[in-house]
Amino acid sequence: DQQVKQNSPSLSVQEGRISILNCDYTNSMFDYFLWYKKYPAEGPTFLISISSIKDKNEDGRFTVFLNKSAKHLSLHIVPSQPGDSAVYFCAASGHDMRFGAGTRLTVKP
Amino acid sequence: DAGVIQSPRHEVTEMGQEVTLRCKPISGHNSLFWYRQTMMRGLELLIYFNNNVPIDDSGMPEDRFSAKMPNASFSTLKIQPSEPRDSAVYFCASSLRSVTNYGYTFGSGTRLTVV
Numbered sequence: 745d746q747q748v749k750q751n752s753p754s755l756s757v758q759e760g761r762i763s764i765l766n767c768d769y770t771n772s773m774f775d776y777f778l779w780y781k782k783y784p785a786e787g788p789t790f791l792i793s794i795s796s797i798k799d800k801n802e803d804g805r806f807t808v809f810l811n812k813s814a815k816h817l818s819l820h821i822v823p824s825q826p827g828d829s830a831v832y833f834c835a836a837s838g839h840d841m842r843f844g845a846g847t848r849l850t851v852k853p
Numbered sequence: 854d855a856g857v858i859q860s861p862r863h864e865v866t867e868m869g870q871e872v873t874l875r876c877k878p879i880s881g882h883n884s885l886f887w888y889r890q891t892m893m894r895g896l897e898l899l900i901y902f903n904n905n906v907p908i909d910d911s912g913m914p915e916d917r918f919s920a921k922m923p924n925a926s927f928s929t930l931k932i933q934p935s936e937p938r939d940s941a942v943y944f945c946a947s948s949l950r951s952v953t954n955y956g957y958t959f960g961s962g963t964r965l966t967v968v
Contacts, residue, residue, distance in 0.1 A: 750895075776954040787857070787944055788896070790956030833896060837953060840886070840909060845895030 747771050748836050750844035758852055763821040765847050767834030770815065774836040777810060779819045782831045782846070791832075792819070824851045859945050859960035866967055871933040874963045877926055878947030886957060887920055887930050888944040896944070902928065903950075935967045 749768045757763045769777070775796055780788035794801040794808045794817070801808050807820045821828055829851050834844040858877040866872050878885045886901040900910040902922045910920070917936070922928040932939055942964050946957035 746894075778954070778956050780956065785961070787946070787959030787961050789959070793954040793956065795954060835956075840898055840901050841953075841957060842898060843888070843896035845893075 746844075747842045748834055748844040750834050750847050752847050753845070754848045754850070756850045756852060757824050759826055760823045763819075763824045763828065763849055763851065765819040765821075765832050765834070765849065767817050767819075767844055768815055769817070769836050771836065771838065772812075772815070774838045776837040777808070777817050778835040778837060778841070779806075779808060780833040780835060780843075782833060788833055793837075821849075824849075826851045826853050857945055857947050857958050857960035859943075859963050861963060862961065864963060864965045866935055866965075868936055868967055869934045870967075871931065872935045872939075872965060872967075874930040874943050874945075874965070876928045876930070876945030876960060878928070878945070879958055880926065882947035882949055882958070883925075884948045884950055884957075885922060885928050886946045886948075887928070888946065888959075890942045890944060890962070899930070932965075935965075937967045940966050 747770050778793040779791045781791045782788040792803050792806050794810050799810050810817045831846045831848050833846045835841050860875045887899040888896045890896050899912045900920045905922045920930045942962045944959050944962045946959045948957045
């Protein structure tokens with residue numbers, strides 16, 4: 745039962761442009777939503793989160809938007825940089841944390 | 854703190870053999886999680902512990918998988934007997950608590966290959 749879904753396995757953008765990664769969830773009881781970034785041969789690292797009572801959280805070039813009615817969240821990276829190339833996981837925290845399948849972002853110079 | 858430490862980094866074993874993966878969480882963290890990453894399903898939660906007690910093992914694929922946390926600084930995930938479909942990267946993560954907006958701290962993972 746996939747409670748958190750990332751339907752785009754990959755995304756490619758040009759350096760300097762905006763990257764938008766999307767995520768959908770099914771359980772209305774999640775307390776927090778998070779984004780993780782993962783480089784090859786490393787574990788995922790926490791990037792940014794948002795409480796379920798908020799609709800936007802911004803941290804530098806990274807902004808997460810939450811649309812509770814649509815059970816949808818997105819991560820915006822602007823401007824995108826080549827170093828942002830990684831796999832991004834969406835996660836939802838209830839009594840534990842559930843992850844999506846990940847989206848591989850490639851930022852081209 | 855050295856972070857979450859997993860061993861071994863890589864494990865290659867023959868089908869039918871027993872495999873034991875190890876994890877040392879961050880000192881002071883009360884929650885520990887085992888995840889498995891595959892291409893098809895991404896990161897799947899296998900089991901998690903709060904204060905060394907298993908809370909939810911519904912993600913453990915079958916009886917061949919077992920996990921223990923004998924104390925606050927050590928956990929193991931055992932597969933016996935191993936099968937080729939168990940090949941994946943296994944991650945351990947720890948956190949101060951299971952519900953958090955700060956995320957979990959992950960180890961570097963153990964890449965398991967069963968031939």
